[in-house]
Amino acid sequence: MELSDKELKVAALENGTVIDHIPSEQLFKVVSLLHLDRIDKNITIGNNLCSKKIGKKGIIKIADTYFKEDELNKIAILAPNAKINIIKNYAVISKQTVSLPDELRDIIRCANPKCITNNEPMPTVFDVIDKEHIVVKCRYCEQAIAKEEIKLK
Amino acid sequence: MRRNESLVSITDYSKEEILEVLETAKLFEKNPNRRVLDGKVIATLFFEPSTRTRLSFETAVNRLGGRIIGFSDASTTSSTKGETLKDTIIMVSNYVDLIIMRHYLDGAARYASEVSPKPIINAGDGSNQHPSQTMLDLYSIYKTQGTLENLNITMVGDLKYGRTVHSLLMAMSHFHPTFHFVAPDELKMPEEYKIYCDKLGIAYTEHHDFTEEIINQADILYMTRVQRERFTDLMEYEKVKNIYTLRNAMLENSKPNLRILHPLPRVNEIAYDVDNNPKAYYFEQAKNGLYARQAIICKVLGIKIND
Numbered sequence: 274m275e276l277s278d279k280e281l282k283v284a285a286l287e288n289g290t291v292i293d294h295i296p297s298e299q300l301f302k303v304v305s306l307l308h309l310d311r312i313d314k315n316i317t318i319g320n321n322l323c324s325k326k327i328g329k330k331g332i333i334k335i336a337d338t339y340f341k342e343d344e345l346n347k348i349a350i351l352a353p354n355a356k357i358n359i360i361k362n363y364a365v366i367s368k369q370t371v372s373l374p375d376e377l378r379d380i381i382r383c384a385n386p387k388c389i390t391n392n393e394p395m396p397t398v399f400d401v402i403d404k405e406h407i408v409v410k411c412r413y414c415e416q417a418i419a420k421e422e423i424k425l426k
Numbered sequence: 427m428r429r430n431e432s433l434v435s436i437t438d439y440s441k442e443e444i445l446e447v448l449e450t451a452k453l454f455e456k457n458p459n460r461r462v463l464d465g466k467v468i469a470t471l472f473f474e475p476s477t478r479t480r481l482s483f484e485t486a487v488n489r490l491g492g493r494i495i496g497f498s499d500a501s502t503t504s505s506t507k508g509e510t511l512k513d514t515i516i517m518v519s520n521y522v523d524l525i526i527m528r529h530y531l532d533g534a535a536r537y538a539s540e541v542s543p544k545p546i547i548n549a550g551d552g553s554n555q556h557p558s559q560t561m562l563d564l565y566s567i568y569k570t571q572g573t574l575e576n577l578n579i580t581m582v583g584d585l586k587y588g589r590t591v592h593s594l595l596m597a598m599s600h601f602h603p604t605f606h607f608v609a610p611d612e613l614k615m616p617e618e619y620k621i622y623c624d625k626l627g628i629a630y631t632e633h634h635d636f637t638e639e640i641i642n643q644a645d646i647l648y649m650t651r652v653q654r655e656r657f658t659d660l661m662e663y664e665k666v667k668n669i670y671t672l673r674n675a676m677l678e679n680s681k682p683n684l685r686i687l688h689p690l691p692r693v694n695e696i697a698y699d700v701d702n703n704p705k706a707y708y709f710e711q712a713k714n715g716l717y718a719r720q721a722i723i724c725k726v727l728g729i730k731i732n733d
């Protein structure tokens with residue numbers, strides 16, 4: 274049975290963060306990117322909900338948890354149109370969008386098998402060279418990776 | 427981004443720094459024997475063998491009076507026992523004043539420069555960067571043309587995978603060049619370098635055929651190897667392999683100041699009858715590598731050469 278957006282809202286949040294408009298196929302990657310598996314608060318995840326804007330979408334509600342801005346901005350590589358709602362006392366006190374940071378530290382893997390980062394225990398660093406089309410460049414092997422080729426670490 | 431004075435990529439240097447190194451190289455050409463590295467120990471770590479580059483660097487150090495430790499082949503080192511690059515670099519940096527390294531992995535030199543307390547000179551990291559080659563190319567151009575400004579640089583052959591042409595393009599972009607790119611479709615200059623030129627307002631023209639008309643406008647003809655293994659379609663290779671060969675007869679109406687460069691080794695992209703043409707410069711170009719590398723070593727170690 275598919276939950277509608279309305280029904281999901283019934284499980285209203287008293288305090289916490291709602292991440293909405295995540296493309297369905299990216300939902301579980303967003304979960305792992307934000308390390309939600311390590312949070313012991315109430316988490317509600319809805320997926321394959323209908324969205325006029327992006328087709329099928331996912332939504333995540335995390336109770337009693339607020340993220341740093343750069344933490345949330347990381348998800349822009351997966352869900353550039355995600356909407357963040359900050360909830361306090363059952364009310365949305367702020368709505369935010371995400372935007373890619375200039376630098377992605379140890380989040381994604383280099384697509385080049387001959388890159389040092391794939392052969393040495395070390396963090397990856399990517400510079401975001403095109404925020405609009407999501408193109409990133411490895412600081413080590415200097416190869417650019419387009420959105421479709423991006424793989425999380 | 428640079429933590430120390432390392433040279434990993436030619437783009438680490440500004441226009442002024444490039445010109446400073448070229449001026450120093452000029453002084454080393456006048457007198458290559460200067461004992462400015464007296465008492466210093468330099469490591470040459472070649473995780474991938476490259477006799478040509480290693481001999482050039484080691485000659486540079488020897489003529490500067492420095493001592494050398496190192497290895498010329500990774501199979502003789504502990505990295506084959508699974509030691510990380512980081513550990514090898516930190517261990518060696520305890521002993522020496524400078525590390526010159528070549529590695530088979532892309533980005534190895536950048537990483538080494540981040541973990542090493544001593545400066546690194548990149549002598550080639552995989553298919554990524556080889557800045558001392560670029561510096562000797564620049565020195566060859568500077569010396570033969572008397573300037574780097576406003577030159578017609580014509581690049582021929584494998585413009586897709588040839589890292590020397592990409593680095594040369596980036597370095598020359600400081601000096602208002604006009605580029606001509608001559609390559610088969612499969613080996614065309616990658617889009618990102620054309621976008622780079624567009625952004626800086628640098629004029630370039632792409633050509634499929636290698637004609638005398640193109641040669642006759644050039645100040646520098648930069649030839650590269652068209653390698654068989656780069657082609658997915660061998661029919662295509664058979665079709666183009668001889669189109670990009672330079673023959674002496676093609677130089678008849680070229681400019682008097684034209685010089686022909688090639689990073690060497692060549693296979694068949696320059697016919698042997700070109701060798702005796704005074705415009706053939708590739709052997710001197712290789713010799714310029716010594717002076718360029720001496721100048722880079724001094725720049726990295728902060729040693730000033732004044733006359």
Ligand SMILES: [Zn+2]
Nearest residue numbers: 383388411414
């Ligand atoms: Zn890489």
